[in-house]
Amino acid sequence: xxxxxxxxxxxxxxxxxxxxxxxxxxxxxxxxxxxxxxxxxxxxxxxxxxxxxxxxxxxxxxxxxxxxxxxxxxxxxxxxxxxxxxxxxxxxxxxxxxxxxxxxxxxxxxxxxxxxxxxxxxxxxxxxxxxxxxxxxxxxxxxxxxxxxxxxxxxxxxxxxxxxxxxxxxxxxxxxxxxxxxxxxxxxxxxxxxxxxxxxxxxxxxxxxxxxxxxxxxxxxxxxxxxxxxxxxxxxxxxxxxxxxxxxxxxxxxxxxxxxxxxxxxxxxxxxxxxxxxxxxxxxxxxxxxxxxxxxxxxxxxxxxxxxxxxxxxxxxxxx
Numbered sequence: 001x002x003x004x005x006x007x008x009x010x011x012x013x014x015x016x017x018x019x020x021x022x023x024x025x026x027x028x029x030x031x032x033x034x035x036x037x038x039x040x041x042x043x044x045x046x047x048x049x050x051x052x053x054x055x056x057x058x059x060x061x062x063x064x065x066x067x068x069x070x071x072x073x074x075x076x077x078x079x080x081x082x083x084x085x086x087x088x089x090x091x092x093x094x095x096x097x098x099x100x101x102x103x104x105x106x107x108x109x110x111x112x113x114x115x116x117x118x119x120x121x122x123x124x125x126x127x128x129x130x131x132x133x134x135x136x137x138x139x140x141x142x143x144x145x146x147x148x149x150x151x152x153x154x155x156x157x158x159x160x161x162x163x164x165x166x167x168x169x170x171x172x173x174x175x176x177x178x179x180x181x182x183x184x185x186x187x188x189x190x191x192x193x194x195x196x197x198x199x200x201x202x203x204x205x206x207x208x209x210x211x212x213x214x215x216x217x218x219x220x221x222x223x224x225x226x227x228x229x230x231x232x233x234x235x236x237x238x239x240x241x242x243x244x245x246x247x248x249x250x251x252x253x254x255x256x257x258x259x260x261x262x263x264x265x266x267x268x269x270x271x272x273x274x275x276x277x278x279x280x281x282x283x284x285x286x287x288x289x290x291x292x293x294x295x296x297x298x299x300x301x302x303x304x305x306x307x308x309x310x311x312x313x314x315x316x317x318x319x320x
Contacts, residue, residue: 064117071109071123075130075138078102082136103139107131110148124152126229128165132173142173160190164197171204171217172237172308181205196220211241239284240304250281250289250296264294 082102110127114120130138132145146169149162156162167183170176184201187193203216215238222234257271258264265271268280268291280288287302298305 060116064113064120064123067109067113067116068120068123071106071113071127071130074109075103075106078106078139079137103141106139107141107144107148111151114148114151118152118155121152124149124162125165125227128169129233132169134173140173142169145169145173158190158192160187160193160197163187163190167201167204168217168221177204177213194220194224196224211244214241236304237308240307243283243298243304244307246281246283247289247296247298254291254294254296258294265291266294267291 106127110123110131113123113127117123128145128149131148132138132140132142134140146166149166149169152162153159153166163183164187167180167187170183171180174180181201181204184197184204188197188201197220200217200220203213218234218237218241222231222238225231225234253275254265254271257274261270271277272280282288283298283302283304285303287299287304290297290299298307
């Protein structure tokens with residue numbers, strides 16, 4: 001090999017690189033024409049980011065795109081496979097246990113994506129949402145969502161959006177308001193961070209857990225976001241909070257009727273007649289509320305279902 005002319009060596013290296021690139025592009029074309037079957041543990045042979053970077057050499061960015069597409073496909077496939085179970089109230093233990101299996105490769109795929117391209121902004125932010133979402137919308141792993149975002153912060157320590165997203169995960173999914181407030185505070189100190197983050201941190205710490213604090217957070221995200229999906233999510237969350245307020249009001253009416261009737265209300269008809277309402281009350285999406293066992297809830301057909309868990313009021317002491 002030492003005696004081989006330099007030009008020949010360069011030609012071999014270039015040819016090998018072209019073959020790697022061609023194979024990646026061919027795989028991308030194949031995936032478009034013949035969508036891959038759901039991934040399983042045996043199909044993800046390489047789970048080491050550094051090893052995959054060495055294998056893809058100069059094609060790291062292209063490989064990252066392919067793994068990101070595969071992560072989205074895998075996440076969507078998991079949601080589809082669990083869709084039939086999502087509508088089942090109080091799913092049996094076997095169905096609940098299947099949740100983690102349905103998304104078991106999601107974090108490894110996102111980890112590989114961001115190892116191939118450590119500055120893949122969308123993969124960090126979208127991926128964190130995918131990981132944090134509870135059953136049936138995701139694996140319910142806010143810890144892995146934070147881990148992924150912290151990986152992004154290690155690459156870009158001044159990225160205030162990642163700090164905000166970590167605060168968001170702690171707030172909405174963990175209901176750890178002290179941790180959320182601290183991350184919002186850190187984000188507010190980063191260069192270029194918007195002014196409202198500091199106010200949001202203070203509000204979260206003082207009122208963490210009540211709906212007003214949630215509204216402040218989502219309204220701030222709605223006003224500041226330049227990403228369409230994030231604005232839409234904020235709008236939906238604000239509608240959910242309005243639905244929770246409406247449910248409180250309707251529940252008082254239902255409870256009052258039950259007290260006078262001596263039995264729980266089983267449907268809306270007698271209450272509608274007694275209150276002279278024009279019809280069944282509807283949630284902010286205009287889907288009628290459901291009355292089950294004397295409790296007012298959103299219908300499973302509503303785009304607002306399922307409503308978020310009602311958070312508990314946070315400890316108002318400063319974070320340690």
